Amino acid sequence: MKSLKLALFNQSKIGLVQDEVVFDISSLIGWDSQKPQESLIKVMVNFPEGKTKIENGLSQCEVYQLSDVKLEPPVPNPSKIIAAPVNYFLHQDEMNEQFNNAEYTIEKLGFFLKAPSSIIGPGDTVKLPFKDRRTDHEAELAFVVGKKAKDVPASEAHNYIFGYFALMDITVRGKEDRPWRKSFDTFTPIGPWIVTADEVENPNELGFKLWVNDELRQSANTKDLIYDCYKFFEVASAAMTLEPGDILTTGTPEGVGVINKGDIVTINIERIGEFSVNVEYKEG
Incomplete structure (x- = not known):
């Protein structure tokens, strides 16, 4: 095996x-x-x-x-979720065009944290909190930390990553800080399982896609990451101690778009797998 x-x-x-x-x-x-x-x-x-x-x-x-x-969810309750913003060049262009040349870059933004309570699993339902605000899908490759890490250089990061899985970073658009807009309950679907790092081999050359219903919205390859998996691990571990079970997620490519009630959102990552979630409004 x-x-x-x-x-x-x-x-x-x-x-x-x-x-x-x-x-x-x-x-x-x-x-x-x-x-x-x-x-x-x-x-x-x-x-x-x-x-x-x-x-x-x-x-x-x-x-x-x-x-x-x-x-x-294959990682049900990590101590933290560390996420990379604007980590693909074409998504960087997309964001800067949308927000009037705000010069969003991962170098300027660093990273942000999502609430672990936002995690759901395959087949679960994303609950949109607002009917009058745009909420988007973002397809990402994520991984789980396998052992305690601090100040780990990119060249050694592979020794600390246990395995990989797919993640959707659901996001309400607005002027609030990222952690608020991305941490609503149900806003971090993950799955379908953890694939151990030896099976994935090179996480920085994986194709992946996201569909909303039958429409292909995002199609990219992790070879186009600005900070690849190992560089992002270095940056995160330089700022804080990473504990076993923590999740790091590497950012989304271009093609981010709106999700609405009744949608089915599906993500597929090469060598990892595929899962879907439903979209509805939050009750009450």
């Missing part, structure tokens, strides 16, 4: 995804479904040992069809 695709499913069990089936590996690695984030951190910290246990015990696991399970 070269790699793992780790999914949370059916009330926070943990599964290994292979083709179209999910193996429930909870009992093999001492998983506590009542404490999924803490359990995930233990899996990452003890990964070599846990991987051997999974390899040796997989034939004894209960098996589900992927189509029959309810996937959940």
Whole structure:
């Protein structure tokens, strides 16, 4: 077994995804479904040992069809979500044109934080908080920190990244600071699972797409990142200590657009996978 695709499913069990089936590996690695984030951190910290246990015990696991399970956010409750703004050149041009040459650049903006409480999983629903304000989709490659990191140079960052997944950064447009406009409940869909770094190999050469209903809105490749995954890790870890289980998300390319009630938004990233979420208005 070269790699793992780790999914949370059916009330926070943990599964290994292979083709179209999910193996429930909870009992093999001492998983506590009542404490999924803490359990995930233990899996990452003890990964070599846990991987051997999974390899040796997989034939004894209960098996589900992927189509029959309810996937959940693969990183359910990180201590922080660190996000890169304006990290593709064409999106930088798009933003500056839209906002009257405001000269948005990642070098000037650095990064921002999103609330972990904004996380939802595949098949869940984005709840739009306002009927009279524009809310946009943003497709991004994200990754989860596998071990504690501070002041890590880009050349060493790959040693600290456990795995990758797809992320949608949902955003209300306006003049408020980014953390407010991007942290409403349901504004960070992630999934469909974590693909371990050895399977992804080079995260800085991945194609990805986002559709709203049947319309292709975003299509790009991470080779066009201004700060690639490793450089962004360096910048983030220079400012703050990164803890196991933290999420870093690398920014969105051009093609950002409006989402409305009734839409289905789908993201697909090469070597990682695909998932969709629904869009509705927040009740009340």
